[in-house]
Amino acid sequence: xxxxxxxxxxxxxxxxxxxxxxxxxxxxxxxxxxxxxxxxxxxxxxxxxxxxxxxxxxxxxxxxxxxxxxxxxxxxxxxxxxxxxxxxxxxxxxxxxxxxxxxxxxxxxxxxxxxxxxxxxxxxxxxxxxxxxxxxxxxxxxxxxxxxxxxxxxxxxxxxxxxxxxxxxxxxxxxxxxxxxxxxxxxxxxxxxxxxxxxxxxxxxxxxxxxxxxxxxxxxxxxxxxxxxxxxxxxxxxxxxxxxxxxxxxxxxxxxxxxxxxxxxxxxxxxxxxxxxxxxxxxxxxxxxxxxxxxxxxxxxxxxxxxxxxxxxxxxxxxxxxxxxxxxxxx
Numbered sequence: 001x002x003x004x005x006x007x008x009x010x011x012x013x014x015x016x017x018x019x020x021x022x023x024x025x026x027x028x029x030x031x032x033x034x035x036x037x038x039x040x041x042x043x044x045x046x047x048x049x050x051x052x053x054x055x056x057x058x059x060x061x062x063x064x065x066x067x068x069x070x071x072x073x074x075x076x077x078x079x080x081x082x083x084x085x086x087x088x089x090x091x092x093x094x095x096x097x098x099x100x101x102x103x104x105x106x107x108x109x110x111x112x113x114x115x116x117x118x119x120x121x122x123x124x125x126x127x128x129x130x131x132x133x134x135x136x137x138x139x140x141x142x143x144x145x146x147x148x149x150x151x152x153x154x155x156x157x158x159x160x161x162x163x164x165x166x167x168x169x170x171x172x173x174x175x176x177x178x179x180x181x182x183x184x185x186x187x188x189x190x191x192x193x194x195x196x197x198x199x200x201x202x203x204x205x206x207x208x209x210x211x212x213x214x215x216x217x218x219x220x221x222x223x224x225x226x227x228x229x230x231x232x233x234x235x236x237x238x239x240x241x242x243x244x245x246x247x248x249x250x251x252x253x254x255x256x257x258x259x260x261x262x263x264x265x266x267x268x269x270x271x272x273x274x275x276x277x278x279x280x281x282x283x284x285x286x287x288x289x290x291x292x293x294x295x296x297x298x299x300x301x302x303x304x305x306x307x308x309x310x311x312x313x314x315x316x317x318x319x320x321x322x323x324x325x326x327x328x329x330x331x
Contacts, residue, residue: 009036015071018042018049020148021188027058028189037063043070050274052147052318103213103292106140106205114282124205137201139192142209142291145307146185147318150274153182153219153307157316158277160223161329162260170224170231173239173249176217179288183210184304184311194300201299209293212306225309226316227329239286246281254278268326275324 012029016022017040029035042049046059046066059066112118127136145153163170191208195201212218220231234242242249257277265273293302304311319325 011035011037013039013041015041018044018046020150021144021185023051023055023148024146024185025189025192026064027055030058030061030063034193040064040066041069043068052322103290105292106207106295113287131203135202137195138205140205140207141188142181142183142289144183144185144188147315149315153312154275154315155277155279156219156223157312158261158275159257160227160229162257162277164227164229164329165260165264170229172216172220172231172233173242173284174286175233175236176215178216179290180214180216180219181209181289181291182212182214182307183208187302187304191296191300198299206296207291207293208296209291210302210305214307222307222309222312226313246284250279250281250284264326268328270323270326273324275319
């Protein structure tokens, strides 16, 4: 209960609460005083999750309780998520890719293209089978960026740092027009909590995306601005040829990037970091991510309208403050 208003605040559970979106959701709920108690369930303990000082302090708040559980195993999950708590599962990231350039709505056909995406597509199907006993809302965010990101835009930032280190032009497959819609993690957290508290949202699906209509070109310009490098594209013809042996292309690129990243870390005395510039083959194909955010816009508009060089630099500065990224690259 709030001492100032007498309002009874809900208790909540965040599954995967030590992950990128999870830790930011925990911070959002605690710093805005939205819950009376918050249980964080994750297989990785906070001490091993590379939390920054702000998130570490949040996790030490007396309202926060951590429970270790691997959600694949049913027994610990049952004890970790009692019925008295409002349960918030991490948003269904990387669920699908859309091949049309027209922004797609929530009722479009989906095409999972990563293992994670296929598993989360199955989660959606399972949730529908549990209606009406289970109240739920599905969020389908675009590419999520912000403090704590390791796998969304941060690998592209690392590759920018690598090409600054190598003194070479950063060349990318396909063209600048490849759709790569984005959303800031703060807006994902706001959407998750707002929709969890909106009765009309139960059983519904919402795309969560900013208003930038981001493309590979707009993101590459930001990376180039941050690291003061040049970038270019191989174009459709050469990229299509590379697609025929994409595994070999990925292996060669990752060898180059990982070797250079290891050299950077060695030169700047970074003995251990969770940051990794490697990319999977499925992430280098000519697939568009183009979402319509019109449905959620009727309830909540994004605060971060587009990625900026300052917002992406903030992600790297956060890692640099923990000696996980060389601060010299940001000077």
